[in-house]
Amino acid sequence: MTIALPKGFRFAGVHCGIKQAAGVKDMSLIVSDQPATAAGVYTQNLVFAAPVQIDRSRTPMADARFVVVNSGNANACTGPRGLADAQTMLSVAADACGCSPSQGLVMSTGVIGVFLPMEKIAAGTTAAAQSLGDDEAAFLAASDGVLTTDSSRKIAARSLAVQDSEIRLVGMAKGAGMIGPHMATMLCVIATDAALEPADAQAMLRSAVEVSFNCISVEGHTSTNDTVLLLANGAATGKPLTGSDREAFQAALVETCTEMARMIPSDGEGATHLITIDVCGAASTSDARRIAKAIAESALVKTAVAGADPNWGRIVSAAGYAGAKFDPARVDLHINDHLIYQQGSPAEFEAKVVSRSIRGQHETFLRLDLNAGDANLRFWTSDLTVDYIKFNSEYTT
């Protein structure tokens, strides 16, 4: 495929040696040639990494020029030295890009509690600045530089016509483990050549994250580093978007975020199934979210799907402890369009048929109808397999 990149951005991704494996990219740089509006949504973990501390204090902002990212080390739980290291990353990148450190944003992802190897970071940042490009190869290199345990690249792109111009959005994301939905749940940068006011960009990004990155979970462990950034440099449209143009942009932003968000549990560590959970007829969206999250994070639900086992009592009981209000006697449950549970009692279904529908497909669909109100929410998670356990038992030592 050919990705239509937004105007006025350059990208780079390089290997600087934070990751052991030769040639695997571990530093990325995204540069806007002109000052861009930047918005950010961050982890709600009380224990947040140094880069989150810096970016959160800066966004929304009107004059962003670059985002510098390293993978392989999260620079989290590293105290005052970690904060100084993140500031040094910004200074080195600013020097290399010819702008001020205050015009930069920084992201890190990887192991927690280890100090950054600053010599490698500095050399990598300089090398990245020298290899910046505005072509697809450069964008893909940057997209690869943010990955950690991901088995595949996570990118999305949209184009739309507004104000007689074509606006483009591209996004790159990472995430496969330590994914819980109390925040942005991973790293993501979205670049667009639309023009947006800072406060409006922030509102639009928050709204898009709420129905995308905040609707996924791998194991519910909220990370210290989760960050979604939106850079809007206005290179395609001079004036900030308003009215129906703004609405069209917001829809494209939601699509971009949702496309990348789904990729994260789909590529969850060891995952063999992407599970889509529709909670329908809840009394409120927050009730629907609580229930979806409880189902998504139940090890018993996730292992059942991994085993293609329509063990639906685990789904209904997870809804029951979510802290939402509903009448169990009015609940219906469908698994892959098979009615399993109706008005609080078991329905007649062929367990083997349902099991085959799970086993044969990468995607499993659960739909819980509460008949308690009008709120609906869609949520995504991965199944839980032996490979997840093997992987996470052997991660650092």
Add this chain to the structure above:
Amino acid sequence: MTIALPKGFRFAGVHCGIKQAAGVKDMSLIVSDQPATAAGVYTQNLVFAAPVQIDRSRTPMADARFVVVNSGNANACTGPRGLADAQTMLSVAADACGCSPSQGLVMSTGVIGVFLPMEKIAAGTTAAAQSLGDDEAAFLAASDGVLTTDSSRKIAARSLAVQDSEIRLVGMAKGAGMIGPHMATMLCVIATDAALEPADAQAMLRSAVEVSFNCISVEGHTSTNDTVLLLANGAATGKPLTGSDREAFQAALVETCTEMARMIPSDGEGATHLITIDVCGAASTSDARRIAKAIAESALVKTAVAGADPNWGRIVSAAGYAGAKFDPARVDLHINDHLIYQQGSPAEFEAKVVSRSIRGQHETFLRLDLNAGDANLRFWTSDLTVDYIKFNSEYTT
């Protein structure tokens, strides 16, 4: 060992065929020869099983005569038919014991969403009534009849001298999966020959559960059936306990509950480690509980312990998303007495030494000092292994 059984109780455990394997006990009966005070603590799951509905409406009560229990089928999510089946269980047991159905309590555990095989249940109840005994063999048979995926029996006993009499407590518990700490988390019956007023028995049991069964988790999935019952028949002491006698009894009750509670994650499905989590210096007990629960239920913490990996960033970050208040810069963490993290920065420690201390022992000790207040809480969980996943992927089909 010889278990000192309380006076005036008889026990039985039999195989009636709910479980497939020949000879494996699946029905138990506990009978008090005289009316006993009964207290109960139950699951807080909105989706609760028929037996929970009945027992919750009856306790605390003054005239309990029996508890009838089946394993292998939870009688949960079974609608009105499930409720009728639980009432039939009580009627059959009451007939067999020569008392009224209203004097009974009922518990079920096993697969959710399948109707009870009532012919087997009726035959089993009658057989159990015929084999009631007041000796250790009968008690052990009853203890076995409540088990499901447990790999070992869970019992505890205490004796204490009060009012010139010896009072005895014995408890039997089950639980290895679907263990979350929002309630009693499993099935347990404690029998004592002390005399207690119903309201006082209820208060004492609730208080004991709060620091024992409500401080454990295997995977945080709150079950539909969790029930802890206390039967106090007064056969040893005529008058209800007061003053220092009551205090001594409460201490023994807490010890009994704690001893059994610890056995549950220690025997968690596939578990190779019992993890003890001490959260110290929290601003409140509820904050300490939130943090302990988040750590206990983090798949990343649990897989790290399974892999003997001192990946402490997972522990600190779990504390951070628990919803409690503390200053990350004041936190210390010890793993098996090794100082790992001090005042918000990494401490100097030998990862290999810490790893060996985890690998070599069944028990792992985590201690998080928040330095935020005076509240302390001890919590227990199991590690998360490949065998847990294998087991739970293949449970019903």
